[in-house]
Amino acid sequence: MTSAVFDASELPVGAVEEALRSAGVELELPARLQRTRYDSFDGGLWRAGLQLETRAHGAQAHTLRVTGGGGPSAQLFLATALPQGTPLQLTALPRGPLRSRLLAAAKDRALLPQLTLTSHRASGTLEVDGIPQAVVHLDTDLEVEPAGDGGPRTTIEVEALPGRDTAAEALRHRLAAALRETTSAAGLDAPLQGDGLRLAATRAGVDLRGWRGPLRPELDRRAPALVGVRTVLRSFADALDANWQGTTDHIDDAFLHEFRVALRRTRSLLAQSRRVLPADVRRDQRDAFRWLGTVTSSARDLDVYVASWQELTDLLDPVDAAELEPVLAHLAGQRAEAHGEVARALGSDRAHQLRASWRAWLEQPDDQVTGGRRAEEPLGRVVGARILAAQERVLERGRSIRADSPATELHELRKDGKRLRYLLEAFGHLGGRKRSAATITHLTHLQDNLGAFQDAHVQAERLRMVLAEMTADGGSRRGASPRPGTLEAGARLATALDRQREQARADFDARFADYRRKRARRTLTELVDRMSR
């Protein structure tokens, strides 16, 4: 189904109505229509080729309309209008194919209003022998929020129906001819590009594609290391800024996730930038970002715990899973508190100062920043050496791990691996994109195992802690003491998680042996050689 939109701002509405009538389209009485376009922060629906808008028709029906993806538009009637300006949580929609389709496209993210178009709309259908051929919408008094630079106040949209493109085209020509006759206007000969909402978005400066970061900046391996490192740090700062408000408001879990990814990358690069960045800047910012890491850590852990609850309880039989509902409620309470702490921290003077001073330093011209001893050395050579050192640390620690090594050793190895990964992700492409991607994939194979070990360990520990807390609370703070069945089910889940951890530990030796194999090490060495040239 295709639409053609025409700017009719210069045409008298009466003449348009008359021209439509002569073309065989009788418009219904106009009614106020408010259309709000939604997408996830990262444009998940856009990428899936879907467009979602809510429609409020006067004081009457409220609908949610999804187009794209083939077939007819999907329309869901809502009992009440969605509150203006608030995110749309897809899990609140009734179960069914529409919800599933949207959730799959948005990857479980909340949908945010992007722009709102208000108009008085009169619609009519061109029919032949009672069979619809095309639909026409005349929108007058058009307003867009956020406001853009002008744009038409009146539009005519001719919507072709499936298999009726010719009829729609003929109608457009008839309409243009009728208007030429009555008004000497020729505006309908050139349709505007895109549908009404998309046109309004362009004029309002709204990028319907959403946030596409963190973007990998262009780097020159021969440029001074200080310049390259600051460029990458700026891209991380952009990601922090982009996700700051969504994290504060806890619009969805992905904001905090992206925020913490950018934070960890920043901290890791600061740690790796000895003798490149000024020592005082590096020290101060590492302290500042460590604080941000600490205050956001618990909320993220609890997000992951709650999000994976179904997967965890699938390890148990349904009776045990049901017994653990109070544990989930307890975790959800802790999570809400943790997000409250995150909001307070990110809204604090300390956070604002950190953000502002960091941005100010990053935006200083490169030639006004004095770096460390290696600041002027070529970026490729400096980061290549750091990559090799990081790789060596992973290998060394991995080799030292024995059957009786404590869990903390594996955790430390995972952290070493992350440092290497962040370096590769930020700079690896300087040695060739394919080779870089191969080394990251190879490392990920080991990291997945360490992640599975760590997750099972942390989840079992937290579960035992929560059960102990609930027992100790004894109903004083969060509700009644847990039932014996809950404690027993919790113990069984913790045991199942222990087994998962043991399985991951048993798999570790083979994974590490695979990681340290000669060929893979050679790929990384070649990568570094190329970037250091």
Place this chain on the structure above:
Amino acid sequence: MKVVATASIKGGVGKTATAVNLAAEAARTGVRVLVWDLDPQGSATYLLRAEHRLVGGDAADLVSGDAELAAEIRATSVEGVHVLPSDLSLRALDRNLDAAGKPRRRLGRLLVPLETAYDLVVLDCPPGASLGIESALRAADLLVVPVVPTTLAMLTFAQLKVLAAEDAKGPELVAHVSMLDRRKALQRETATQLAQQDDVLETVVPNTTAVERMGPERAPVRAFAPRSPATAAYAQLWEEVATRLW
């Protein structure tokens, strides 16, 4: 994509009314619907305001794959509902299916390319117990049988159950009471008997003028009688059907 077939060995039981109104109610809940009118009479095509003909070939071309199914799809007067119109050539559907080979699987296979474009296909079958019906049953996830609460209609319902049971890959089968005339004690009594069967849905569609008006209005009942008992009944029927599909 889920496929629902509305079928009955007996004619005049409200099969097309069920198909069209189920499609309209489904569309209101965000489901993208295609109604495939397999009945050469073309009642569903008429009610949904499409031309009663195929343009790229005839039924034989569609079944053999020489004509593209998607190219025959038309918009309807109901938002969210498309129709694959009927054509008089569907009279020879059984022969066409037989000629195309593996006739029972044929209709299901033809629908495969439409899987991403539609969430639900409603097959409005002609009355009878033909090869076309068997192919529709094989394609369907759920067979909805409108049953007028009379002895003969119940008899044909039982016959259709036997037919469906012959195919191990056949769909789940449910019936609903259709065109109930509450003024008739015998119909009320029969409807009560039907309601006791596990495979009969709770929804009872009354015999109202609203359903009769679908013809002159060329629309599902909600379009012109949104507050009528028939509209409420079809909305409830869709809820029951949706629960079985998703």
